[in-house]
Amino acid sequence: MPQPRRVALMLDLQWPLKRHAHIFAGTQRYADEQGWESLIDEYADEHLAEESLKSAPYDGVIGRVNAKLAACGQRLGLPLVNVWFSSPVREQLPGVFPDMAAAGRLQAEHLLSRGLRRFAVLTREDQLQKLAAATFRAVVNEAGFECSVEKLPLVPTRSYATWQKAEQRIEAWMDNWQLPIGVSICTEEAGRLVVQLCRRRGWRVPGDVAIIAGTNEEILCEHPRPSLSSIEMGYERIGYEAARLLDQLMDQLMEQKQRRSQRPKTNPPPKIILPPQGLIVRESTDFYAVDDEIVARALYFISANCHRPINCDDVARELNIETRTLQRRFRQVVDWPIADEIRRVRIERAKRELTQTKRSLAEIARAVGFGERMRLYEVFCRELGITPSEYRKQRRLEPRS
Incomplete structure (x- = not known):
């Protein structure tokens, strides 16, 4: 009987990211409900920084706000809503963000409920991912168990050399695992790599290693087998609530302009933290790690x-x-x-x-x-x-x- 063909896929699977596309979709749902005109401007910070610009060409901005855009918004009196948790000006601006601490807790509680008593978490140099990993570890520790932590570069696929180093780091980390083990992994791509490395060692997923990976990028979660359990964050809600918050800020600005004598409010900028929609359970955690x-x-x-x-x-x-x-x-x-x-x-x-x-x-x-x-x-x-x-x-x- 002929052996099945083995096919390699060299595809840039990181783009478009679900968290970007779905946040955009959420803003457009709200915009449609309110009858807004939406303008896609990926260089809003540069356009608003032009010295000749005396007033903004739009009434508000939702975006991954950097320091330059924040400064432009302040100069022009333009309401901004930030959806980038790692923004250097996050504390200065209104924003809507996913609750990654809740995501880390969900992951830990699910793996604990499967009877697992050994744990590991793979994170990367990203503030949201580090928050999820820290909460995962804390929940596991509270239950009386240890958790091994490893970190990846922020963009492990930046180059072949960077990817090699990342793979070597994961291999060395796995050398210290004791099976069975429950593992939280920051992205679906890294989850797929760990599955392949487990197979190379003769380890079963989920029989020896139970894996939760990423934020439910469905294509990468569902294929190839085994399918990966993942957290559904509900990014469309983040876009929708960001648009709703911007609407409120634009209303407030209009009221202030109508009441010229009233001083602008100096309350701290509102921050909305939205919990994940839930854990999508798939094959990679579909077992119970009990000897009885x-x-x-x-x-x-x-x-x-x-x-x-x-x-x-x-x-x-x-x-x-x-x-x-x-x-x-x-x-x-x-x-x-x-x-x-x-x-x-x-x-x-x-x-x-x-x-x-x-x-x-x-x-x-x-x-x-x-x-x-x-x-x-x-x-x-x-x-x-x-x-x-x-x-x-x-x-x-x-x-x-």
Whole structure:
């Protein structure tokens, strides 16, 4: 039988970045709702810096604001909204940003829930990524486990030599891993590299190494196999909220101009931090790292059947074991009772339904196993301190009423 062909792809897969394209899409959704005229000006800082310019050719700017553009905005009295977290003038400007600390926590909690007890995180010299990595490590440490950290250059693909050094650094980092291990990786491209390096060593993904990578660039996450679990940040919401914030700033500026005697407000510039929409679970984390075969089977059964009205007795019956015996083994291995695991899985599925679908709360409650809408409401309020509707509103793009 002939061997399958092996095909190399030399493609610049980093552009266009989802975080740029989707932020733009969000601004345009708001612009369409408000009837704005949108002007794409990738050199706004240069155009506004022209000495002959006495007034701005537009009413506001949303962008990755650098120091030059900030200075132009101040000189011309032009409202600016920044969407670049690493901007050198971030503290001086209104801005809308993703909550990468929440993303790091989501990653850590997911890998911990899979029974993993060893962890590693690959980050890069970027403020958002470092924040996610620091939170990931803190959550793992709080749970009583160690976490190995490695850093990549900001642009590891800058040259072949830079990429070689990055690959060598990752290889040396992996030499110290003890399997099984849960790994958080800053980008999908780096995640794909780690998968390939695992295969070179004969390690299974996810059997030996569970990986969460990047911010859900779907093409890179879903192909090739195994598909990669990833965080969906919801960048379109960032663009939408940035446009909404700019609208408010332009309204305020107009009011100030109409009331010439009123001094401009000196409040700190508003910052909006938006939580991720959720974790997209794919093949790279689809396993449970437990040595006890009975407990592993119980975890898989719960995951596959939590939408049904199952309880501890149902799980024990499926495994042909006494409920009390299973409860004891379950606590010994994963350190929480079966009922807590059933509830946790249902909550995670409800979160995904709330952020990724338009189904009603009653439909979601039935679909994930809570049965009644009120039961879903009670569990969310008790476990998360927030109602299901509030959770959905925080993570979904909602038009202004």
